[in-house]
Amino acid sequence: MIQWNPIDVCDWGRHFEFSEAYPEGARPKRIVISPAQPVQHVIKPDWQYMFKLSDPRYPEQFWCELIAYQIGLLLNVPVPPAHAAYDSLTGECGSLSEWFYEPGVDMFYAAGYFFYRDIRNFDKEKGAQHNLQTAMQLNKEFIGDNQIFDFWSMMLFDCVIGNTDRHQENWGYLVNLSPNSKSVARRKKENFSIRLQFAPWFDNGTSLGYQLLPHKFNNWTDHRLDGFITKGTHHIRFALDRLEQIGHVESMRFIAEHNPKVRQLLIKRLKDFEFGQLERVLDRLVELPMPIDARLTRDRADFVLRLTSRRLQLIMENLNERN
Numbered sequence: 253m254i255q256w257n258p259i260d261v262c263d264w265g266r267h268f269e270f271s272e273a274y275p276e277g278a279r280p281k282r283i284v285i286s287p288a289q290p291v292q293h294v295i296k297p298d299w300q301y302m303f304k305l306s307d308p309r310y311p312e313q314f315w316c317e318l319i320a321y322q323i324g325l326l327l328n329v330p331v332p333p334a335h336a337a338y339d340s341l342t343g344e345c346g347s348l349s350e351w352f353y354e355p356g357v358d359m360f361y362a363a364g365y366f367f368y369r370d371i372r373n374f375d376k377e378k379g380a381q382h383n384l385q386t387a388m389q390l391n392k393e394f395i396g397d398n399q400i401f402d403f404w405s406m407m408l409f410d411c412v413i414g415n416t417d418r419h420q421e422n423w424g425y426l427v428n429l430s431p432n433s434k435s436v437a438r439r440k441k442e443n444f445s446i447r448l449q450f451a452p453w454f455d456n457g458t459s460l461g462y463q464l465l466p467h468k469f470n471n472w473t474d475h476r477l478d479g480f481i482t483k484g485t486h487h488i489r490f491a492l493d494r495l496e497q498i499g500h501v502e503s504m505r506f507i508a509e510h511n512p513k514v515r516q517l518l519i520k521r522l523k524d525f526e527f528g529q530l531e532r533v534l535d536r537l538v539e540l541p542m543p544i545d546a547r548l549t550r551d552r553a554d555f556v557l558r559l560t561s562r563r564l565q566l567i568m569e570n571l572n573e574r575n
């Protein structure tokens with residue numbers, strides 16, 4: 253879903269605890285609560301949202317979060333909806349990310365929680381032992397064998413947007429507890445059933461060349477662009493005995509070699525990706541009447557399109573490479 257107007261959060265509700273600042277993570281942010289009857293069709297009524305500003309060094313960064321959401325939609329990978337927003341009282345501009353669970357009903361556990369449980373002396377600061385092998389074990393334990401399709405769809409998504417920051421706190425599991433009927437409770441001797449699934453893939457703004465300043469866009473040769481893309485890596489490492497971050501493009505070759513079924517799924521996701529739709533979405537975002545200094549510039553939108561188009565090509569080539 254895409255918005256027609258930027259959203260002013262100045263009169264949105266305040267969170268009982270985190271209305272001033274949310275303590276976690278690198279970028280300034282706070283929780284806001286939507287009105288019971290929101291004007292915009294994209295907003296869920298009376299619902300919690302994270303209003304997240306850009307890193308002050310990169311004022312346009314919040315756009316990458318929004319564009320990443322749109323790319324998630326086009327790839328059919330679940331990402332919490334994110335919209336362009338501002339606060340007309342404070343002048344702040346940022347992304348508004350829909351809370352992906354109902355507090356008190358579902359629970360969210362970041363993957364880090366289990367990495368710290370299973371790996372002694374885990375370096376939380378750098379996430380230096382955040383690795384695919386342990387991730388696969390945890391995912392199998394909690395979700396089952398089919399986890400691999402969803403997990404690698406995320407890896408594809410991160411590769412398409414060039415996300416370098418999917419650390420162990422930036423993905424995780426949603427736990428849903430639902431009461432069993434009396435007969436089921438009696439038979440299973442459990443009052444509740446537990447269901448685990450991946451949380452939608454959130455925190456996607458460290459991507460899409462967010463760190464590149466606008467005056468540089470025109471100087472990029474194709475060669476330089478390819479260098480930038482192929483140097484990019486996921487945060488995650490291969491394995492505990494191979495603590496080397498896996499390259500974005502390299503990861504696609506890796507999974508294609510190891511799992512033909514996942515390879516097939518990723519190829520399908522790429523084939524279904526409508527690039528023309530991404531172009532139209534970016535046109536719309538460029539047109540959004542955000543406060544004047546905070547608009548998405550045509551130059552940045554064009555650069556994101558060029559970068560993404562080349563990434564898609566390189567990913568497809570690598571998925572198709574045969575040894």
Ligand SMILES: Nc1ncnc2c1ncn2[C@@H]1O[C@H](COP(=O)(O)OP(=O)(O)OP(=O)(O)O)[C@@H](O)[C@H]1O
Pocket residue numbers: 276277278279280281302304332349350351352353417421422454455
């Ligand atoms: N839409 C959402 N729904 C539920 N929880 C969220 C949502 N967005 C953020 N959070 C929670 O808030 C935390 C901080 O948000 P987020 O990861 O987006 O911020 P950040 O400052 O960019 O962090 P980082 O240091 O990883 O870059 C997340 O780890 C997650 O627990």
Ligand SMILES: [Mg+2]
Pocket residue numbers: 277421422455
């Ligand atoms: Mg985060």
